[in-house]
Amino acid sequence: MKTIAEVLTLSTAFLSEKKLDRSRRSAEELLASVLGVKRMDLYLQHDRPLFETDLEKMRSLLKRRSTGEPLEQILGEIEFYHCQLAITPDVLIPRQETEILVDLIAKRIKERPSSGRTLWDLCTGSGCIGLSLKKAVSELSVSLSDICPKALALAKKNAEANNLEVDFRQGDLLEPFFGETADFIICNPPYISQKEYEELDPGVRDFEPRSALLGGERGTEFYERIARELPPFLRPGAQIFFEIGEGQGPAVQEIFSPLPWRRSRLLKDWAEKDRFFFLEIE
Numbered sequence: 001m002k003t004i005a006e007v008l009t010l011s012t013a014f015l016s017e018k019k020l021d022r023s024r025r026s027a028e029e030l031l032a033s034v035l036g037v038k039r040m041d042l043y044l045q046h047d048r049p050l051f052e053t054d055l056e057k058m059r060s061l062l063k064r065r066s067t068g069e070p071l072e073q074i075l076g077e078i079e080f081y082h083c084q085l086a087i088t089p090d091v092l093i094p095r096q097e098t099e100i101l102v103d104l105i106a107k108r109i110k111e112r113p114s115s116g117r118t119l120w121d122l123c124t125g126s127g128c129i130g131l132s133l134k135k136a137v138s139e140l141s142v143s144l145s146d147i148c149p150k151a152l153a154l155a156k157k158n159a160e161a162n163n164l165e166v167d168f169r170q171g172d173l174l175e176p177f178f179g180e181t182a183d184f185i186i187c188n189p190p191y192i193s194q195k196e197y198e199e200l201d202p203g204v205r206d207f208e209p210r211s212a213l214l215g216g217e218r219g220t221e222f223y224e225r226i227a228r229e230l231p232p233f234l235r236p237g238a239q240i241f242f243e244i245g246e247g248q249g250p251a252v253q254e255i256f257s258p259l260p261w262r263r264s265r266l267l268k269d270w271a272e273k274d275r276f277f278f279l280e281i282e
């Protein structure tokens with residue numbers, strides 16, 4: 001019978017041979033999920049022998065990971081800014097940059113308690129942005145929208161699992177909000193260009209939805225549409241927050257420059273890359 005420590009060593013070696021990154025961490029996460037324990041508990045029980053049924057399950061998960069399937073999809077969940085979110089192949093796996101975005105927005109909203117309370121998360125996917133902001137600032141009235149019914153169904157499930165009361169709209173960008181206005185609008189749209197999409201890491205391109213990644217030929221088409229369609233949806237003093245692709249800062253600034261904003265700002269991620277674009281209306 002093999003022990004936890006032995007299985008971890010063998011599994012890490014197997015994943016490293018397949019040239020998969022974070023092989024030790026992946027082996028730990030997969031084994032913890034098979035045994036239904038926390039990752040750190042594996043070290044407290046390192047000499048525990050494993051049953052053949054657990055070994056079978058571990059082999060099957062390792063096989064999936066060895067094809068490049070993302071760890072988060074195999075585990076089926078992720079922790080994102082104090083929320084536990086289910087993840088399926090119908091949604092983009094929430095990224096760390098997006099947690100930075102949520103943190104920046106939550107701080108801004110808390111700094112100005114007198115501003116309005118209506119917040120829309122367009123292109124919500126798993127619901128990660130809107131749900132974590134609702135959790136961080138409970139007074140907000142949050143609506144989540146996406147064009148993909150399966151993504152929206154998952155966002156609903158995530159709202160319920162985290163006990164968060166929010167509203168859901170299905171449709172194309174701002175269309176489901178026709179005739180309404182908001183104080184805060186957030187959007188992390190698909191922003192990868194056709195050329196970048198073709199060159200994407202297969203672990204992303206083959207497993208995450210194309211419709212969540214590809215932003216058109218240039219990659220900036222969603223920002224162009226939003227700049228055209230946004231004005232009637234804004235309340236006085238409204239703030240808009242976008243995640244953008246690395247290197248898209250100048251292009252996105254240019255796209256929004258004809259509109260009468262009081263302030264526009266590009267902000268950077270931890271790697272010092274332009275990653276977020278914030279706008280404030282007069």
Ligand SMILES: C[S@@+](CC[C@H](N)C(=O)[O-])C[C@H]1O[C@@H](n2cnc3c(N)ncnc32)[C@H](O)[C@@H]1O
Nearest residue numbers: 094123124125146147148172173188189190212
């Ligand atoms: C980059 S993902 C962002 C998901 C999530 N907000 C996040 O930050 O992880 C983009 C999302 O936009 C949705 N989407 C694509 N085209 C859309 C459209 N025309 N209108 C609304 N949502 C759209 C996709 O279904 C996908 O869920």
